[in-house]
Structures are given as C-alpha cells and as structure tokens.
Amino acid sequence: MQAEILATGDEIRTGALIDSNSAYIAEILLSVGLDVVRHSCVGDELEALVAILREIGDRSQFCVVTGGLGPTVDDLSSQAAAMAADVELIFHEEALRDIQAFFDRIGRTMNLPNRKQAYLPKGSDCLRNPVGTAPGFSMMIGRCRFCFLPGVPKEMKRMMAEHVVPIARQSLGAEATVYRIFTITTFGLTESGVDERLTGFAERFPELKLGMRAKFPEIQVKLYGQGTDPKRVDADLSVAAEHVRSLLGPSVISMSGESMAEVVGRLLRENGKTLSLAESCTGGLLADLVTSVSGSSDYFLFSGVTYSNQAKTAILKVNPDTIRKFGAVSEETAGEMALGAKAVSGADYALSTSGIAGPTGGTPEKPVGTVCIGVAGPGFASAKRYHFKYGGRDRNKTAFAVKALDLLRQSLITGKDPFQS
Amino acid sequence: MQAEILATGDEIRTGALIDSNSAYIAEILLSVGLDVVRHSCVGDELEALVAILREIGDRSQFCVVTGGLGPTVDDLSSQAAAMAADVELIFHEEALRDIQAFFDRIGRTMNLPNRKQAYLPKGSDCLRNPVGTAPGFSMMIGRCRFCFLPGVPKEMKRMMAEHVVPIARQSLGAEATVYRIFTITTFGLTESGVDERLTGFAERFPELKLGMRAKFPEIQVKLYGQGTDPKRVDADLSVAAEHVRSLLGPSVISMSGESMAEVVGRLLRENGKTLSLAESCTGGLLADLVTSVSGSSDYFLFSGVTYSNQAKTAILKVNPDTIRKFGAVSEETAGEMALGAKAVSGADYALSTSGIAGPTGGTPEKPVGTVCIGVAGPGFASAKRYHFKYGGRDRNKTAFAVKALDLLRQSLITGKDPFQS
Numbered sequence: 001m002q003a004e005i006l007a008t009g010d011e012i013r014t015g016a017l018i019d020s021n022s023a024y025i026a027e028i029l030l031s032v033g034l035d036v037v038r039h040s041c042v043g044d045e046l047e048a049l050v051a052i053l054r055e056i057g058d059r060s061q062f063c064v065v066t067g068g069l070g071p072t073v074d075d076l077s078s079q080a081a082a083m084a085a086d087v088e089l090i091f092h093e094e095a096l097r098d099i100q101a102f103f104d105r106i107g108r109t110m111n112l113p114n115r116k117q118a119y120l121p122k123g124s125d126c127l128r129n130p131v132g133t134a135p136g137f138s139m140m141i142g143r144c145r146f147c148f149l150p151g152v153p154k155e156m157k158r159m160m161a162e163h164v165v166p167i168a169r170q171s172l173g174a175e176a177t178v179y180r181i182f183t184i185t186t187f188g189l190t191e192s193g194v195d196e197r198l199t200g201f202a203e204r205f206p207e208l209k210l211g212m213r214a215k216f217p218e219i220q221v222k223l224y225g226q227g228t229d230p231k232r233v234d235a236d237l238s239v240a241a242e243h244v245r246s247l248l249g250p251s252v253i254s255m256s257g258e259s260m261a262e263v264v265g266r267l268l269r270e271n272g273k274t275l276s277l278a279e280s281c282t283g284g285l286l287a288d289l290v291t292s293v294s295g296s297s298d299y300f301l302f303s304g305v306t307y308s309n310q311a312k313t314a315i316l317k318v319n320p321d322t323i324r325k326f327g328a329v330s331e332e333t334a335g336e337m338a339l340g341a342k343a344v345s346g347a348d349y350a351l352s353t354s355g356i357a358g359p360t361g362g363t364p365e366k367p368v369g370t371v372c373i374g375v376a377g378p379g380f381a382s383a384k385r386y387h388f389k390y391g392g393r394d395r396n397k398t399a400f401a402v403k404a405l406d407l408l409r410q411s412l413i414t415g416k417d418p419f420q421s
Numbered sequence: 422m423q424a425e426i427l428a429t430g431d432e433i434r435t436g437a438l439i440d441s442n443s444a445y446i447a448e449i450l451l452s453v454g455l456d457v458v459r460h461s462c463v464g465d466e467l468e469a470l471v472a473i474l475r476e477i478g479d480r481s482q483f484c485v486v487t488g489g490l491g492p493t494v495d496d497l498s499s500q501a502a503a504m505a506a507d508v509e510l511i512f513h514e515e516a517l518r519d520i521q522a523f524f525d526r527i528g529r530t531m532n533l534p535n536r537k538q539a540y541l542p543k544g545s546d547c548l549r550n551p552v553g554t555a556p557g558f559s560m561m562i563g564r565c566r567f568c569f570l571p572g573v574p575k576e577m578k579r580m581m582a583e584h585v586v587p588i589a590r591q592s593l594g595a596e597a598t599v600y601r602i603f604t605i606t607t608f609g610l611t612e613s614g615v616d617e618r619l620t621g622f623a624e625r626f627p628e629l630k631l632g633m634r635a636k637f638p639e640i641q642v643k644l645y646g647q648g649t650d651p652k653r654v655d656a657d658l659s660v661a662a663e664h665v666r667s668l669l670g671p672s673v674i675s676m677s678g679e680s681m682a683e684v685v686g687r688l689l690r691e692n693g694k695t696l697s698l699a700e701s702c703t704g705g706l707l708a709d710l711v712t713s714v715s716g717s718s719d720y721f722l723f724s725g726v727t728y729s730n731q732a733k734t735a736i737l738k739v740n741p742d743t744i745r746k747f748g749a750v751s752e753e754t755a756g757e758m759a760l761g762a763k764a765v766s767g768a769d770y771a772l773s774t775s776g777i778a779g780p781t782g783g784t785p786e787k788p789v790g791t792v793c794i795g796v797a798g799p800g801f802a803s804a805k806r807y808h809f810k811y812g813g814r815d816r817n818k819t820a821f822a823v824k825a826l827d828l829l830r831q832s833l834i835t836g837k838d839p840f841q842s
Contacts, residue, residue: 014448019460037434311765387528
C-alpha cells in the first residue's frame with residue numbers, strides 16, 4: 001500500500017528548521033509494512049496545502065501530515081483538509097474537552113485561540129493528544145487515509161505509536177507485510193568498488209533491494225526485504241547477506257552494521273583486553289571515535305594526544321634521539337609512541353598515529369596524507385607508513401584514525417602483529 | 422519565480438538519513454530571491470523519479486535536485502532526467518576528464534562504473550565538481566530550469582555557491598545584483614532565546630533577511646543582504662550586525678562566523694600562548710575540536726585523555742587521595758588534572774573536563790550531564806561544576822567541550838581566572 005509523508009510549515013519550507021519528523025515517520029510506516037514513496041513539504045499557505053492534499057489523495061492510499069494544528073493564524077491544516085475533501089469544519093465537543101483538560105493539567109488558563117483547535121473537518125475522527133494542546137485527526141481525502149499530527153516531535157512520536165500505527169495496520173488488513181533491513185559494514189573499498197563487486201545482485205535476488213550508504217571511510221551495504229512471511233523475508237536476507245560477504249571478502253568488518261569503533265570495542269570486551277592510544281596527527285579524533293561507543297570506559301584507558309615533541313618524549317617516553325634521527329613522522333617514532341602509551345597506562349594494546357593531515361606541513365618525502373601507524377600488543381610492537389590521498393584535513397584525520405582501528409581489529413582477530421600476517 | 426527542491430535516495434525515503442541538504446538549499450535560494458514553494462523526496466526508483474521531475478517541470482520555474490549522481494546502479498538521476506525531458510544520454514568527454522583528474526589527484530585508479538557518471542542528458546550543461554567524482558548538470562525539463570547536484574553535503578555546498586547561485590541569478594535576470602552574508606557566532610543562548618532577543622529586526626531592517634543556523638551548541642545568526650550597490654549592501658549589513666551584537670551581548674563570540682575553536686585558536690596565537698588539555702568525559706573530542714583548526718600545532722601541545730584513574734594519577738599527577746576523597750568527577754580532581762596537563766607539557770594554559778556524558782554512569786548527586794571543568798593559566802588554577810540537560814551522549818560531550826573552550830576564551834580576553842570575574 002502506497003504511503004506518503006507531508007511536513008507543513010514555513011520554518012521547514014524556508015530552511016530555518018531541518019525536518020527530522022519525516023525520517024522518523026518513514027521508518028515506522030515502513031516497519032508496519034507500508035510502502036513510503038514520497039515525502040513533501042509545503043509552507044503555511046492555504047492554496048498550496050489544499051493542492052498537495054488533493055494530489056496525495058489522488059495518488060496514494062495512506063498519508064501522515066505534520067504541523068499546522070496549533071492555535072495561530074498560520075495553522076491551516078484543518079481548514080485545508082476540509083477544503084480538499086469538500087466538507088465543512090465542525091466543532092468537536094470532545095476535542096475541546098481534551099484541550100481544556102490539558103490546560104487544567106499544566107495549571108494554565110485556556111486562551112480563546114485554542115478553541116479554534118476544536119474545529120475539525122466533518123466526518124474526521126479526532127486523534128487525542130495526551131502530551132499537548134493540539135488534537136490530531138484522521139479522515140479520507142480522495143482515496144487516501146490521512147492522519148494529521150502536530151509538528152512538535154514529542155507529540156508526533158506519541159501519536160504515531162498510539163494512533164497512526166493501529167490505523168495503518170487496519171488499513172493494510174490482509175495485505176500486512178513485514179519490512180526488514182540487513183546492514184553490512186565495509187572498510188577499504190570505495191563506493192564504486194563495492195558496487196562493481198556487487199554487479200548482478202539485482203538479477204540474483206530480484207525480491208530484495210540493495211542500497212549503499214557512505215559513512216566515510218566506512219561504507220554500509222544495506223539489503224532491504226519485504227513480504228508477508230517474516231521467516232521467508234529473514235531467510236532471503238540471510239542468503240543474500242552471505243553472498244555479499246563472499247563477494248566483498250575481507251573488507252567486510254561487520255554483518256550487523258556496527259561501525260569500526262563498535263567492532264573494535266566488542267572485540268576488546270570479548271577478549272577482556274584494554275586499549276590506550278598515542279595520537280599526533282589524529283589530534284584526539286581516534287580517542288573520540290573510541291569513546292563515542294557507550295561503555296567504552298570498560299576497555300579504554302588513555303590517549304596521549306602529543307602534538308609537541310616535548311610531550312612525545314616527556315609523556316610517552318619517546319627517545320629524543322629517535323625523533324631527531326628519523327623525524328616525528330616515522331615508523332620509528334610511531335612505534336615508540338605506541339609502546340610508550342601501552343607502558344605508561346598498563347594497557348594490553350596501544351595504537352599510535354603520526355602523520356601530516358594537511359593542508360600545510362607536507363614535504364616531498366612526506367607529503368600531506370602520509371601517516372605512520374604503530375600497533376603494540378602482547379609480545380609485539382611495530383609500525384608502518386601509509387599514504388592516503390583524500391585531500392581535506394578532516395578526511396585525512398578520519399582515514400588515519402579508522403585505518404589504525406582496522407589494524408587493531410585484525411590483530412584482535414588473529415592475535416598477532418597485523419604487519420606480520 | 423517559483424522554485425522547488427527535490428532530494429532523492431532510498432536512505433532519505435526510508436528515514437535512515439535525515440535530509441539536511443534541502444534546508445540548506447532553501448535558505449540560499451530564498452536569499453537569492455527565488456520563492457521556494459515545495460520540497461519533495463523520492464527514492465532510487467526510475468519511474469518515481471521521472472514522474473516527479475515531469476510534475477515539477479510543469480509546476481515551477483527552478484529546481485535543485487540532490488543525489489543519484491554516483492557510479493552505482495542506485496544512481497539514476499541522469500537517466501531519469503533524460504527520460505523526463507525525452508532526450509538521450511550523451512557521453513561528455515569533459516565530464517570524464519574531470520572524473521579522471523579527481524582520481525589522479527587522490528591517487529586511485531578510476532573504476533569502470535565511474536565512466537557511467539560521464540553520461541549526461543543531451544543538451545544539458547555539465548556542472549563541474551571540484552571536490553568529488555560526480556559532476557552535476559543543469560537542463561530544462563518542461564518550463565523549469567533544473568540543477569542536479571550530488572547528495573554529499575560538502576560537494577553540494579560547494580556547487581550551490583559555484584554553479585547554482587549564478588544560474589539562479591541569471592534565471593532571475595538579476596545579474597547586476599550583489600549578494601552578501603554576514604555571520605555572527607553566538608554561544609550560550611538557545612535558538613528561541615536568540616529569536617526572542619531579535620524581535621523587531623525585520624521591521625527595523627526591511628531590506629535584509631535574518632537567518633539562524635544551529636551548529637550545536639553554537640548558533641550562527643546570518644544576515645543576508647542584496648542589492649545593486651555593493652557599498653550600500655555592505656554598509657547596511659554592518660549597521661545591522663552591530664545592532665544584533667548589542668541585542669545579544671556577551672553571547673556573541675565572533676563577528677565573522679568563526680567557530681569557538683577558531684576564536685580560541687586566534688586568541689592563543691595573538692597572545693603567543695600555548696594550550697594543553699586533560700580530558701576525561703570529553704574523550705578526545707576537545708582535542709579534536711582544537712586540532713581541527715589548521716595551524717593549531719602552533720599553539721596546541723598536548724591532551725591527556727585519561728579515562729582510567731590510573732592514567733589520571735600516573736600521567737597527569739593527580740593525587741590519588743583527591744580522587745578517593747572527592748571522586749573522579751569533582752572540582753578538586755578537575756583542578757588537579759588541568760594543573761597536571763599544564764605542568765607535564767609546559768603549556769601556558771590548560772583545560773580539563775571530568776563528568777558524566779551518559780547514557781549510563783549517573784548518580785542522584787552527579788546525574789548524567791554533570792561536568793567539572795578546570796582552567797589553569799598564568800598564576801591561577803580553578804574548576805567549577807556545571808550541569809547540562811541535553812540528554813544524548815554526543816550532545817553532552819560537545820556541550821562540555823565547547824563550554825570549556827568558552828571559559829578559556831574569557832580568560833584569554835580578560836587575562837584572568839574566568840571563575841573570579
């Protein structure tokens with residue numbers, strides 16, 4: 001059953017506010033089994049509202065509308081819905097009682113404009129709003145079932161669960177379908193590289209849809225399945241996911257959509273190991289990625305973000321001669337940084353980064369994008385030099401940090417020095 | 422002139438990704454003088470794409486489309502545009518050269534699917550993409566001028582400025598019009614707080630447009646001016662900017678749109694001072710913000726990201742008794758962390774954070790959102806406890822980090838302990 005989402009309001013139309021409601025509503029409608037085909041947004045303008053409600057009424061079978069239910073002159077949803085369906089606005093005694101009850105609850109006096117909120121299109125069902133003043137309503141326009149909700153996210157979410165989901169299920173009747181997403185995280189391939197390897201997927205799995213989402217430098221491959229038999233959909237997705245894994249090989253880092261930092265965190269926790277870091281060019285980003293995983297204090301001990309050479313020697317105990325002889329950006333310095341971070345914090349593993357994120361600081365031998373990554377673990381400590389060509393400072397920092405985590409990931413899986421395998 | 426915005430892609434259609442591009446585009450199109458009447462979103466489905474392009478082509482005179490320009494099978498924008506306009510796809514030699522040049526620049530081999538990106542609708546103008554592989558294009562469909570851009574925000578933003586704004590101006594027939602933006606950065610007020618203080622702006626400066634953009638926890642106030650006389654536009658903007666500054670008072674941190682980290686970096690450089698950090702709850706984010714400013718190695722020396730108490734005592738020389746007596750999250754520990762970071766690295770200033778970012782770890786006395794921030798400078802070291810109620814872990818980390826930078830900013834301006842003024 002084809003569904004749409006309509007956001008109303010000048011704040012969204014003019015870009016003053018980013019519409020996050022529609023994404024929330026889309027995920028819920030899809031999970032119930034509706035096929036969301038379009039989102040739209042129009043401003044607080046009666047003619048534009050009536051036109052788009054009629055369009056959707058002709059085109060789809062289900063629609064959730066947000067916004068325009070308040071007491072002000074800008075709030076035109078009831079009036080527009082009544083005009084689009086060619087019916088009158090009727091005073092709803094029940095709606096007024098709800099509004100009154102809300103004001104009583106929060107200890108305020110109801111204003112005259114709030115009475116306007118009790119006028120709803122004839123033939124519509126009032127959708128009670130337990131957390132705000134604006135009641136919603138549900139009605140047919142054309143061949144489409146519309147649900148009108150407030151734009152305030154908290155109220156919208158509560159009413160999605162209490163009203164819209166049951167109405168959507170009822171509208172679907174026997175047609176009820178389930179909808180599932182399987183997410184595979186990859187690292188080390190470009191989007192087009194992933195795509196090339198997955199050529200022929202659509203022919204092999206015509207019942208599934210394939211999507212891709214770049215979260216630089218990771219790429220998520222998403223498999224979308226839907227059908228009336230949940231077991232069948234899950235089984236189809238499992239087969240297809242294994243096929244994708246076999247095509248993408250070692251670039252697959254998670255079969256459940258985890259980020260690199262989440263994978264590394266899980267492996268550290270499963271192995272009962274702790275981690276410290278020594279960062280130069282990543283400037284705290286590596287620690288930030290690691291600690292953005294909730295519960296990371298179970299395994300993360302310390303990061304020494306050492307921009308100055310003095311900090312590298314004083315805190316991480318890097319030998320000043322090493323820096324003098326090989327430079328701060330060298331395998332030698334990176335190796336000693338990792339060892340130092342491990343020793344000073346008593347961690348089981350340590351990672352280090354020293355490189356040139358740009359835009360300045362590059363030399364012919366060590367251009368922008370050069371990074372030396374060190375890994376220290378039980379019985380080993382080594383480092384390797386890489387050169388990334390992503391251009392911008394932020395992308396270089398991110399690429400360096402995620403590459404370091406990937407080396408740790410490999411080491412945690414094999415139990416070995418990642419540069420020796 | 423009536424304009425629309427179309428976002429394409431299954432991630433947005435399914436709600437996996439919130440569409441922030443359309444808000445950005447809406448603000449720019451409105452500021453150029455176009456009347457944005459509708460935003461829409463459809464998924465990666467050829468029929469749906471062709472249908473909506475034709476609709477918009479019948480209804481409006483200008484449209485910006487994002488997404489669907491990549492090399493994958495999901496990327497259908499060129500094909501859909503060609504079908505909607507009833508033209509063929511043609512191989513653009515120039516587009517291929519640009520794609521090839523991008524791959525050369527980043528040192529990768531171009532994959533076969535990238536060749537697909539060089540096929541553009543016949544009669545369209547290629548819009549060069551200086552920061553990615555996907556060229557955009559501009560063409561008429563029906564009576565509407567369309568500009569197709571990549572969905573990657575960084576690429577989209579660059580191409581809006583370089584291509585879409587000039588095309589929009591030309592479509593409007595207003596080539597002689599200049600367009601200026603004045604950006605004021607604020608910290609410490611909510612969006613509605615800023616809005617309330619700026620009531621009456623539109624009446625006082627009817628020739629300018631006012632916008633707001635939240636870059637949590639900073640809020641940028643944007644003043645848009647346009648006209649045929651550049652000097653007049655600049656003068657109007659200056660007067661209005663001073664008016665805004667007087668209304669917003671000390672929450673204004675920059676009159677040129679700098680971020681908090683940029684302001685702090687500039688002040689450190691101007692004063693010839695260096696900075697070190699001691700981070701617990703911010704987990705490296707504070708260092709990441711500081712080092713994301715290019716040239717930060719001139720003043721940033723070290724951050725000790727000390728999650729474990731062992732690291733706090735071993736590296737930052739915090740007295741174990743202090744942690745035992747007052748807890749890791751306390752003014753006392755935060756003060757010693759800042760002193761330790763300053764001493765161990767020889768910096769002029771140091772900031773520290775110790776708190777509870779959540780979602781777990783809160784207690785009745787120290788709920789989630791509690792943070793103790795320490796500041797050490799020439800002749801002083803002190804700390805203060807704050808409680809932020811933003812909810813999520815990421816927002817708490819960000820709020821803690823930017824608050825710490827704001828305290829340093831105040832100290833750099835006054836030369837004093839920020840808690841004593």
